[in-house]
Amino acid sequence: MKIYLSPLIICFFFLSCGKKNKVEKAVEEIPVEIKVDRFDKAFFETKPEDLNQLKKQYPYFFPAGTDDAVWIEKIQHPQWRELYAEVQKKYGDFEPVHQEIETLFKHIKFYFPKTKTPKVVTLISEMDYNTKSIYADSLVIVSLELYLGKDHKFYQFPEYIKQNFESSQIVPDIASSFIQTKMVPDADKTFISQMIYLGKELYIKELLLPEYTDAVRMGYTPEQLAWCSENEGYIWRYFIDKEMLYSVDAKLVPRFLSPAPFSKFYLEIDNESPGQVGAWIGWQIVRSYMKNNDISVNELLNKKAKEIFEQSKYKPKK
Template identity: 30%
Template sequence: MKYPVFTFILVFTVFFGCKKSNRFTVKTDDIDINIQFIRFDKELGKEDTTATAAKVDTFQNKYPRFFNLYSSQIIKTGVPTGKNFEKYLNRYLTDTVYYQVYDTVEHKFSSTQKQDLIIRNGFKRYNYFFPERAIPDIYYMISGFNESVVVAKDILAISLEDYLGVNHPFYQWLSLYEYVRINMYPEKIPTDALWGWLKSEFPYRAEQQTLLNKMIYEGKIMFVLEQLLPDEPQNRILSYSEPQLKWCETNEKAMWSYIIEYKHLFSKEPLVINKYTDPAPFTQFFGNESSPRAGSYIGYKIVSAFMKNNKEVTLKQLLDINDGADILGKSGYKP
């Protein structure tokens, strides 16, 4: 089997990405949205960590939908109206690990003001481009190292304990792989939050399950996220480290040639599709030193070329196109 030539260069410089097209520039000062940022982690753990009937009633009245979601689906202590709910919630709140996590989060995130501002401006741009779509309230929480971002109707919840820093002792204690930890730092919260919301609002609906369609879908989400958060570094938008992004940039042509040569582009094999687009330490087709999700990166580059060459297409129209071949054919993509 022939293999393409890939270059492994680690350059430790900061990549800010290209300035976005003027047609996607939005003056956020002129946009007013109704969005709340709720430190649910602090409210649940303040004063005492016991779940009394009065405390449960308070949360049921104040945050009825989120408290039910948090209890039943995130920390799995049951529904607030269920039998023995206080007992199960107390068991969670009085666990020694919860104490440690709560204290650590309280110290690390005494304020989320920086994250709040970036998220708010991102949703202002979202409101500009998608005025018919709802804006969620943002809940910060401690989930017991479950999902980093949870999305429900009008709710976007973020687990702060998942953003303590890539080398935090908690993550080493949990034996998390490096490719997982690489995005677990405070500055990653806004991009993950908006990424989660976009994925929920615009789920994957391809006409056919092919590698190309999955690549293009991932690329569309990345491209839209880039417009919503134009001041974020490109590697953060794409969920790469700086060296990983550099590797993709250096090897883009070789990766594309490989995909075409081995006829993977229209493959319907789930294993092939997953190897190109799922989180992993590397992209298996390209060797152990490659960057992960190389197919998603190529999808992002195709979508970027498509939007550059089709300036009449809006972000909403882009997300409504479910045929990846249509986007590729009109993109003029040539790495």
């Protein structure tokens, strides 16, 4: 069977590719040079007698009032030493990640030109998965102990959390932390508004990480992403039939927006579904809005969710 493409479709395809290539060419020309400071190495390779010198170099990692004995004990403790050895095994060469971070900040400077070029500091912290990678204006802090691979023996976490303890999530986590500094809070607490708020973040993440897959951007496995795509129409119909879109029920957040092992439809499909399907739907709504409206990223950030939804022309796949 032969498939014929109309000249209009072919023209649209090449115009889209041309626009994308033009952006990427401009991004490549933006000069970005990021310094990586391996505090994890500096800390665990410091001798006790040199601790004061280290504290002067990194004052923000040494809270006032903490006795030096605490730091020395950590440097010498067998379990911390073992963790450091595992991090070194994985990230003795940080250069591939370093290059990806520089590429990310080229994209950030393209869309947000006034952004400062930060310094990246790597460390080994307390396995707080809520602060894996943090963007803080002049610093990007990466906790390397949380990117050793989801099956690492040190991880005693639920599967849905540790599935993103992969090196492939370092740069997406930095991107998310950066985007959150640009997001404009919306006083509207309806479910549709909260979906679109998260959808904005994912859309901008898509722009900043064009070479990454949707699954990695979302923090999904390929199978989880496929489930959402295959069930998009059903999810949307469920939200409408249950009159959820304009609900302000706070319980909808953990059910469909927050990280979770699965979304809670309270049906047999629950165990097949990934968490955060509401955020994924919000992403599709924002994608549809941006496809049908010619506005900048900064304008998108300031648009009210209600306006985005009404002008999105969103139609889920059946």
